[in-house]
Amino acid sequence: MNRWKSxxxxxxxxxxxxxxxxxxxxxxxxxxxxxxxxxxxVILFMGGFMFLQYFFSDKMILSSMGAKLVSESEEPRLHDLxxxxxxxxxxxxxxxxxVRTSMPNAFATGRNxxxxxxxxxxxxxxxxxxxxxEAVLAHELTHVKNRDMMVMTIATFLSSLAQMMVQWLPFMGxxxxxxxxxxxxxxxxxLVVSLVVWIVSFILIRTLSRYREFAADRGAAIITGxxxxxxxxxxxxxxxxxxxxxxxxxxxxxxxxxxxxxLSGSALGNLFSTHPTLExxxxxxQRIEMELEx
Amino acid sequence: xxxxDSLLGKxxxxxxxxxxxxAISTAAVTLEASLGYRPDGAAAVCIKPMESSRYEAxxxxxxxxxxxxxxxxxxxxxxxxxxxxxxxxxLSDPDLDDLVNAVQMVSQILTEQGLGIQILAAVYRFRGEAxxxxxxxxxxxxxxxxxxxxxxxxxxxxxxxLKALLQKEMPLEKDESRWYPMWGMPL
Numbered sequence: 001m002n003r004w005k006s007x008x009x010x011x012x013x014x015x016x017x018x019x020x021x022x023x024x025x026x027x028x029x030x031x032x033x034x035x036x037x038x039x040x041x042v043i044l045f046m047g048g049f050m051f052l053q054y055f056f057s058d059k060m061i062l063s064s065m066g067a068k069l070v071s072e073s074e075e076p077r078l079h080d081l082x083x084x085x086x087x088x089x090x091x092x093x094x095x096x097x098x099v100r101t102s103m104p105n106a107f108a109t110g111r112n113x114x115x116x117x118x119x120x121x122x123x124x125x126x127x128x129x130x131x132x133x134e135a136v137l138a139h140e141l142t143h144v145k146n147r148d149m150m151v152m153t154i155a156t157f158l159s160s161l162a163q164m165m166v167q168w169l170p171f172m173g174x175x176x177x178x179x180x181x182x183x184x185x186x187x188x189x190x191l192v193v194s195l196v197v198w199i200v201s202f203i204l205i206r207t208l209s210r211y212r213e214f215a216a217d218r219g220a221a222i223i224t225g226x227x228x229x230x231x232x233x234x235x236x237x238x239x240x241x242x243x244x245x246x247x248x249x250x251x252x253x254x255x256x257x258x259x260x261x262x263l264s265g266s267a268l269g270n271l272f273s274t275h276p277t278l279e280x281x282x283x284x285x286q287r288i289e290m291e292l293e294x
Numbered sequence: 295x296x297x298x299d300s301l302l303g304k305x306x307x308x309x310x311x312x313x314x315x316x317a318i319s320t321a322a323v324t325l326e327a328s329l330g331y332r333p334d335g336a337a338a339v340c341i342k343p344m345e346s347s348r349y350e351a352x353x354x355x356x357x358x359x360x361x362x363x364x365x366x367x368x369x370x371x372x373x374x375x376x377x378x379x380x381x382x383x384x385l386s387d388p389d390l391d392d393l394v395n396a397v398q399m400v401s402q403i404l405t406e407q408g409l410g411i412q413i414l415a416a417v418y419r420f421r422g423e424a425x426x427x428x429x430x431x432x433x434x435x436x437x438x439x440x441x442x443x444x445x446x447x448x449x450x451x452x453x454x455x456l457k458a459l460l461q462k463e464m465p466l467e468k469d470e471s472r473w474y475p476m477w478g479m480p481l
Contacts, residue, residue: 006304006306014303018301073446080378083474083475084342084380084474084476087414087433087472087474088342088433089307090308130378134378142305145300145305146300146303146304147301151300151301211303214303215302223305224342292348
């Protein structure tokens with residue numbers, strides 16, 4: 001008996017995307033193998049590299065973002081908020097980090113639930129009120145709960161390989177001497193195949209990433225029980241706000257600067273972005289809010 | 295939450311497990327006999343509020359039923375929001391069994407409304423050489439001890455002693471990393 005239904009449409013789209021990605025990768029592997037086994041070392045090398053990246057993701061991302069782990073005594077309220085959300089979501093307590101920057105943002109990393117880190121920027125803490133911060137934390141904890149780090153690492157594995165081959169192949173095996181004629185043309189074919197795999201998988205990965213964001217928004221709504229807090233947090237983070245300025249003051253020559261072009265990107269731009277548009281996320285959250293009343 | 299659920303990004307929160315709630319009654323006997331801790335006449339249920347008219351209905355029903363049971367058992371109650379905006383149903387009654395029944399009733403109303411996942415924890419206060427709390431985690435269906443001290447410190451040694459003594463008497467949370475403290479409880 002649970003008020004929360006799952007979003008079958010979203011799950012089906014996610015499943016389809018992952019299925020297509022797997023199909024592209026299998027075809028790619030088949031081509032690689034048919035061209036000779038000597039590519040195996042490349043796959044092993046990439047595999048090892050991805051594994052290291054996955055295993056040390058928390059440390060790497062934290063240092064590249066300039067995030068500093070904070071203790072319970074440094075940020076007691078932040079720890080309390082996260083702790084209660086973890087209690088509700090039945091997650092182990094992650095480590096918490098803070099990034100000193102005025103840009104409002106947050107992220108989660110770590111290879112599994114036990115090694116997770118949730119980080120927020122000081123800009124986020126300053127700009128949002130506590131229940132909005134809680135909603136953002138719940139979104140990040142859902143990424144942890146859904147094992148998004150692992151899913152996305154696996155999803156990008158062969159795509160990175162294809163990308164690497166596109167970048168390296170032009171400098172390899174294109175010698176053009178008599179003996180290399182055959183290997184030259186097969187290298188050209190490999191280049192084309194890799195390029196296609198790279199482009200198609202890139203679009204699929206970005207699509208998957210957007211679906212996982214929707215899923216994390218939904219999870220945040222479920223864990224906090226309050227979709228509207230996430231809506232107001234998202235609008236504040238993206239710089240769009242319900243205006244506080246009187247209409248009569250805004251009207252006039254300056255108003256051109258206030259209309260919201262930044263909000264609606266082009267359809268092509270959307271295809272390549274990692275996150276859904278603000279409108280799409282707000283729409284989805286409002287549907288969840290309506291489900292709650294149904 | 296299974297592998298397929300996380301692969302599809304399904305967020306499933308565990309349902310409230312109320313079946314082990316009553317274990318506190320038998321544990322209380324051992325607790326008093328061996329360590330001298332007595333029930334302190336206070337308990338509470340912590341609920342995560344939700345934006346939904348169904349939640350509001352459940353809250354009203356809780357108040358109504360608690361209001362009626364005052365006359366029968368003399369259990370007094372108050373509803374209180376804490377600093378993190380969680381709702382506490384604070385109960386006071388010298389009789390431990392009445393407290394347990396009231397806690398059970400509150401969780402049952404929420405579960406019947408399909409809001410079981412909103413129940414965070416139930417807390418019982420005991421008093422002896424120190425004030426100790428037993429927190430019931432509805433997600434795991436298990437109890438764990440919480441002995442707060444001043445300045446957000448907890449008396450871990452005492453908590454482990456309580457665990458050692460009572461692990462045969464009641465279902466205890468085995469994973470100590472889930473012994474989440476609850477600071478600033480309204481009881």
